[in-house]
Amino acid sequence: MSRFNSLLSNANLFVRSLKPQLSLDFGSSYTRVMIDQKIVWHQPTLLAWHSHNHHVVAIGDRANNLIGKTPQYIQLVSPVRQGVIVELDSAKFYLKVMVNQLRQAKKLNQWLPAKCRLSVPASSSPLELEQFQESLNQAGIKVEQLVNKTKAVVALKELAQINQTHGVIDLGAQTVDVGIFVGQELIKAVTLTTVNGDDFTRVVIEQALAEYDLVIGWAVAREVKHQLGSVMNLKTDKLEVMTVRGKHAKSHLVTAVRVQSSSFQVKFQQLAKVLISELAEVINELPAEVATQLQEQGFYLIGGSSQLRGWSMVLQEALGMPFILSKSPQIDLVRGLASVK
Numbered sequence: 610m611s612r613f614n615s616l617l618s619n620a621n622l623f624v625r626s627l628k629p630q631l632s633l634d635f636g637s638s639y640t641r642v643m644i645d646q647k648i649v650w651h652q653p654t655l656l657a658w659h660s661h662n663h664h665v666v667a668i669g670d671r672a673n674n675l676i677g678k679t680p681q682y683i684q685l686v687s688p689v690r691q692g693v694i695v696e697l698d699s700a701k702f703y704l705k706v707m708v709n710q711l712r713q714a715k716k717l718n719q720w721l722p723a724k725c726r727l728s729v730p731a732s733s734s735p736l737e738l739e740q741f742q743e744s745l746n747q748a749g750i751k752v753e754q755l756v757n758k759t760k761a762v763v764a765l766k767e768l769a770q771i772n773q774t775h776g777v778i779d780l781g782a783q784t785v786d787v788g789i790f791v792g793q794e795l796i797k798a799v800t801l802t803t804v805n806g807d808d809f810t811r812v813v814i815e816q817a818l819a820e821y822d823l824v825i826g827w828a829v830a831r832e833v834k835h836q837l838g839s840v841m842n843l844k845t846d847k848l849e850v851m852t853v854r855g856k857h858a859k860s861h862l863v864t865a866v867r868v869q870s871s872s873f874q875v876k877f878q879q880l881a882k883v884l885i886s887e888l889a890e891v892i893n894e895l896p897a898e899v900a901t902q903l904q905e906q907g908f909y910l911i912g913g914s915s916q917l918r919g920w921s922m923v924l925q926e927a928l929g930m931p932f933i934l935s936k937s938p939q940i941d942l943v944r945g946l947a948s949v950k
Contacts, residue, residue: 630947631723631750632644636689636692638653638781643944643946643947655668655669656668656687656702657672657679657685666683668703669707673828676828688700690783691802692786694740694744697743700744701748704744705749723750725750726753726755726756726947728758728943730800731787731788731799756949757795757798762777762942763788764946774791775906775907776903776907777911778909780806780920783802783806783807785800786800787800787801797891803883806912817868821872822859823855823858824855829853829855833868834873836849837851838918839917840880840881840917848870849869881920888924912939912942913939915934
């Protein structure tokens with residue numbers, strides 16, 4: 610009997626290896642997939658669609674490379690906005706192509722369906738959750754578990770041992786997800802959409818045009834944001850400069866301009882103040898004893914927008930509690946999903 614049980618156990622392990630567990634972060638800006646503790650997909654959530662022939666031209670990085678270079682019949686579609694699916698067909702096509710590419714790369718079995726854990730915003734309605742599941746099912750992925758974004762993060766090894774009141778903030782491209790925990794128990798979850806990472810990118814585009822007569826695209830603006838952007842009040846001797854290429858607004862000629870970080874500093878600080886005000890409201894709504902304990906442990910910051918310089922310092926000064934920036938803010942969510950039990 611013991612030998613039979615051993616054979617059965619080995620058979621189950623073999624079957625599980627054929628149907629790997631995916632951890633999927635299908636985000637507004639990026640889609641990330643982890644299989645067996647390895648990131649196998651980390652590309653923009655963007656699809657290029659041929660409107661005449663009705664087929665997918667490219668997804669992910671390849672679609673992103675087409676920005677500003679496409680004829681009118683090629684449409685660039687972002688199927689996920691503010692954390693929820695808004696283009697159901699585009700989401701389905703994106704996921705289908707992604708799965709096919711993973712199978713071609715032998716990351717997934719060619720014949721058997723995969724199963725996944727999927728991260729979702731706290732604000733997702735039943736209909737929005739149903740749309741996530743439907744899109745994934747049509748792409749050949751069975752959703753076995755829906756996990757709140759911040760709940761996934763506290764499954765990380767570095768957070769799993771905390772037994773006091775603490776918080777997680779995911780500063781994303783289009784949403785800010787906030788979770789308050791006592792140990793591993795989620796007691797409050799909020800999704801904020803008033804200020805997000807894309808707002809900072811738009812500031813760069815607007816200021817480049819207003820101050821330098823320079824027209825730049827989204828990808829260039831993101832690069833400028835991450836290199837020069839700061840939510841702190843920088844001293845004059847700490848201001849930075851970078852060369853940015855774009856089109857001159859009047860001559861339409863390609864030109865290079867030396868852009869200063871001071872061009873965006875004031876508006877970045879204004880956006881930060883709005884977000885801080887919203888976070889303060891979330892904290893003020895907590896019971897007094899929970900808020901008091903939270904002041905000791907503070908928050909863990911993840912998300913691509915958390916990489917703007919100064920967030921930890923500005924938040925700590927404004928809200929009077931520790932804010933710890935993750936060392937791997939872009940992939941912590943999908944890493945945590947892989948650790949959820």
